[in-house]
Amino acid sequence: MTDRILIVEDEQPIVDLLRLVLEREGFSDITEATTVAAALASVSVGAPALIVLDVMLPDGDGFALAGQLRRVTSAPILFLTARSGDLDKLTGFGVGGDDYVTKPFNPLEVVARIKAHLRRAGAVVTSEVRAAETHDWGVFRLCEAEGVLEVLGRDVAIPAREFQLLAFLCRHPGHVFSKRQLYRQVWGEDALGESDDNTVQVHIHRLREKIEPKPGQPLYLITMRGLGYKLVPPEAGDRA
Numbered sequence: 001m002t003d004r005i006l007i008v009e010d011e012q013p014i015v016d017l018l019r020l021v022l023e024r025e026g027f028s029d030i031t032e033a034t035t036v037a038a039a040l041a042s043v044s045v046g047a048p049a050l051i052v053l054d055v056m057l058p059d060g061d062g063f064a065l066a067g068q069l070r071r072v073t074s075a076p077i078l079f080l081t082a083r084s085g086d087l088d089k090l091t092g093f094g095v096g097g098d099d100y101v102t103k104p105f106n107p108l109e110v111v112a113r114i115k116a117h118l119r120r121a122g123a124v125v126t127s128e129v130r131a132a133e134t135h136d137w138g139v140f141r142l143c144e145a146e147g148v149l150e151v152l153g154r155d156v157a158i159p160a161r162e163f164q165l166l167a168f169l170c171r172h173p174g175h176v177f178s179k180r181q182l183y184r185q186v187w188g189e190d191a192l193g194e195s196d197d198n199t200v201q202v203h204i205h206r207l208r209e210k211i212e213p214k215p216g217q218p219l220y221l222i223t224m225r226g227l228g229y230k231l232v233p234p235e236a237g238d239r240a
Contacts, residue, residue: 003049036060
């Protein structure tokens with residue numbers, strides 16, 4: 001496989017284990033970084049296809065690093081950390097993470113998740129041409145075939161999972177979807193509880209920050225109290 005994986009982790013045994021399992025699964029382009037500074041330097045040279053990111057690093061915090069990375073890359077970020085609290089997980093998703101795995105971990109599960117994220121990210125960028133591959137909402141424009149989000153005419157970096165969520169809603173304008181339905185459609189599995197519901201809510205919040213003129217008073221990505229969310233068609237949004 002040619003997808004480059006960046007592992008940001010200061011515990012060398014964990015890095016060695018992940019590298020061993022990834023190489024056995026066919027990944028050959030694996031980059032290591034043990035500090036925040038090294039991770040930023042690596043990404044500045046060339047964006048990886050996916051980032052495995054620890055939270056507790058010698059020179060900084062992985063959550064803060066994820067926020068910095070999101071300014072320059074939309075590559076999926078998989079947090080791999082000993083911090084297992086619900087607040088930590090929500091923070092991870094809130095700063096741009098796409099997945100969250102706690103230590104101790106099963107390396108085969110981590111590699112399976114990496115493959116799944118790469119498949120989904122690739123599906124966003126290289127999906128077959130659809131009848132309505134470009135969705136123009138006036139304020140924002142989403143091009144599925146190119147994997148591009150434009151807001152007020154300017155390209156906006158967007159993580160793969162947020163892109164998939166927005167694309168799904170754009171394909172079904174005006175339809176109301178519950179959190180559970182969105183999780184099933186976008187994450188590809190059934191929501192198991194409040195944590196997964198909160199994951200959807202965090203991603204909705206992040207999308208509003210990108211596409212809404214006033215995120216606190218959304219015109220397009222609307223909450224239907226007690227029901228879920230819907231993306232209002234552009235004509236209706238423009239009239240609101």
